[in-house]
Amino acid sequence: MxxxxxxxxxxxxxxxxxxxxxxxxxxxxxxxxxxxxxxxxxxxxxxxxxxxxxxxxxxxxxxxxxxxxxxxxxxxxxFQRLQADILLQAYGIYVLQLLDASLEDNQANPKLYQLLLQVLEALNQGLAPQVIVAYLEIHLLPVFGIHIQWASCAACQVSDRPLRFSLKRQSVLCDRHASLDIHCLPVSSRAVHLARRLSQVDLKQIQNINLSDQTLKDLRVLMDAIYQEYVGIRLKSKSYLDQITQLDWSST
Missing domain, CATH: 2.40.50.140 (Nucleic acid-binding proteins)
Incomplete structure (x- = not known):
């Protein structure tokens, strides 16, 4: 039929x-x-x-x-811009493979379907691909069964102080309690606050964001560490994206 x-x-x-x-x-x-x-x-x-x-x-x-x-x-x-730009295409292919890895076949998921559409549209519009892809990664974590405490420090619940990320505690820690995990990820508080913000907003609220290269690099280190520690999948498209973005960083 x-x-x-x-x-x-x-x-x-x-x-x-x-x-x-x-x-x-x-x-x-x-x-x-x-x-x-x-x-x-x-x-x-x-x-x-x-x-x-x-x-x-x-x-x-x-x-x-x-x-x-x-x-x-x-x-x-x-999505003609995605098709024509080799760097954006690499981000797009990774997005598709990551989403595919998170889904069970033959199970309708309208929420993730709309999320994928929004991500592809944002990439096609030229919004910062590092931020858009991190947004998707953050919002796919619960689909993989991973629930990060992004909202506030796991020890004191404050959110307006410099933050670190603890893989051990699966949460953020403020600067006063970062000593609870001496192995907090060596990334900037700006990157952790950015990830926290991405976990809370709708993708449509993200417009052109002026971020330093270092913050974007730290955001990538953060998300890679989370996925390696908790999700453990290895995608060929991610390896390719890492290679091509490294070349892009080197040329700037």
């Missing part, structure tokens, strides 16, 4: 000689794998509808188990 649905393409890969498998995060059915016959032959009518980091309306045959099938499509957003 044909269904109407919308979705964001996560990735595609060849299947057999000319066919393709396309994974789409659908709003209605969650993540599904679609079989597209002849996708890798020239001038296939669904080529643009199967391009990663694009958003479309579809008609297709949805199967509860196994492969589903695409029939028709209509483009909604192509």
């Amino acid at each position: 044909n269904e109407r649905f919308e979705g964001i393409v996560l990735f595609k890969r060849p299947h057999r000689e000319h066919d393709g498998l396309v994974k789409i995060f659908t709003q209605e059915f969650g993540t599904k794998m679609f079989f597209v016959r002849g996708l890798y032959r020239g001038h296939h009518r669904l080529t643009s509808a199967c391009l990663p980091m694009t958003h479309h309306a579809y008609i297709g045959d949805i199967q509860d188990d196994g492969l589903s099938f695409l029939k028709e499509s209509q483009s909604i957003q192509l």
